[in-house]
Amino acid sequence: MTKTDHTPSIDRSSFEPAYAQLVNILHGQIASGLFRPGGRLPSESQLCRRYQVSPMTVRRAVNILVEQGLVSTSQGRGTFVKPMKLSTVMFGLDELRSVFDGNARNKVKLLEVSIVKAAEDVASRLDLHRGARVILIRRLIHKEAQPILYHREYLVYDPTRPVVEAEMEVTALHGLFAGTGETSLKRGELAIDAAVLGDEEAHLLMAPPGLPCFRLEHLFYDFDDHPLSWGVFFCRGDLIRFRATVGLSDRARQRGRKPGGRT
Amino acid sequence: MTKTDHTPSIDRSSFEPAYAQLVNILHGQIASGLFRPGGRLPSESQLCRRYQVSPMTVRRAVNILVEQGLVSTSQGRGTFVKPMKLSTVMFGLDELRSVFDGNARNKVKLLEVSIVKAAEDVASRLDLHRGARVILIRRLIHKEAQPILYHREYLVYDPTRPVVEAEMEVTALHGLFAGTGETSLKRGELAIDAAVLGDEEAHLLMAPPGLPCFRLEHLFYDFDDHPLSWGVFFCRGDLIRFRATVGLSDRARQRGRKPGGRT
DNA sequence: AAGTGGTCTAGACCACTAT
């Protein structure tokens, strides 16, 4: 839908706030090539006059473009269109999150919940001494009735809380992705490695040993900055691929068309 | 000396803007556990009185926290601390960018620049007919004098531009990561797969065939939305690992770092 | 009705850059 680029203007009776409309206008003008990478945008005072909005509103729109990485500002010089930059690409875990979307065919199967003595690697990660008791949880996650993820996790053992609650973690895993529940975690460190399935993982995932896979390691901390959980996800590489875009993505144009829009 | 967390206040003579100071104060209070996940922050009018700043300044600070994913706002209800959410994790390519940091021991070696006829896969990706002429570029990227990346790229052949310029792409590869130069690209689509090195890649990377690796595929478009470049990076999995953090990262706590916080 | 977030104004003052 090509809207008239001749005289774009702010519609004060729209739901879309003025600053958002201005963001879309400028974004479109950059995407259309009106402002080229390295080129300069009109000054903020010019934009104020051009679109009949206050300086703060223009400022807010420009700030959003800066945060989106489309332009950069330089005090006393102006606002410039940034060239595409590969190193700004960000990959999310949307592909994994979709496994926990509540689809009935996406199941989390609990393989094991037990208390074990921490080996060297586990102890050092969880800041415990070797041989300390930890809770081992092993899960198999199915997507569309097919095993796709194998999760092995070690939790610090808290005698004040019954182990049964650890089973609740099955749902907590949902929450970790969805953002509900589990309020005792402050932060986490993650890493993704390239690997191949070992015999154990291959058997559980019903895949041939040696199959390329992603190895997603996680370490979660509580609000006292003590490690609480260390674990690894093994993801079948043939079923998961991480995607991202960089630069001016075409879609994502005016989103947020609310139903029942009053004029 | 630790800064008194009892009565944090805005320092108007500071170089740090008021809104940024307020962001840090609130961030610190959330990280310290004063406001727990699910809990409510003071209302904006309370914050105005508490810190003696105008509504717009408070609003800006809160907006930044929202963008950072630390809190969420609900009109008419208040501002609430968000629990940690795994699906918000974002992985960058910092690990790859460091290869192009200008270190003399990080070299890009050009293996091949030639004009070839596009095979089926190349043609479909670049929106050409099979057999069309394309420029094939093969590069080997070293980090610390060790081969770490193998890049195979296909460019649409533009008769109006001499092939020699394609060689300039060696430097353009730097620019792609650094953000300098190459202003003809509008956007790109990327994907990461888990894979293992084939014989060709293994030989070039001086690694055993079958070694786990990341396969980073890219497709770049120009401002007319025509594909310009399709290629693949093969990254030795034993030398590269992607990291990310989620939740309240221990970033610049300024002087507020508490020493010896044990038990 | 009271309180909350959300938008916006019409200026002000400052720091920086170019001429």
Added chain:
DNA sequence: TAGTGGTCTAGACCACTTT
């Protein structure tokens, strides 16, 4: 000196939620 971005004010009005 003139123009640029950067911060900030002290309100206003609106939409929404709770009591």
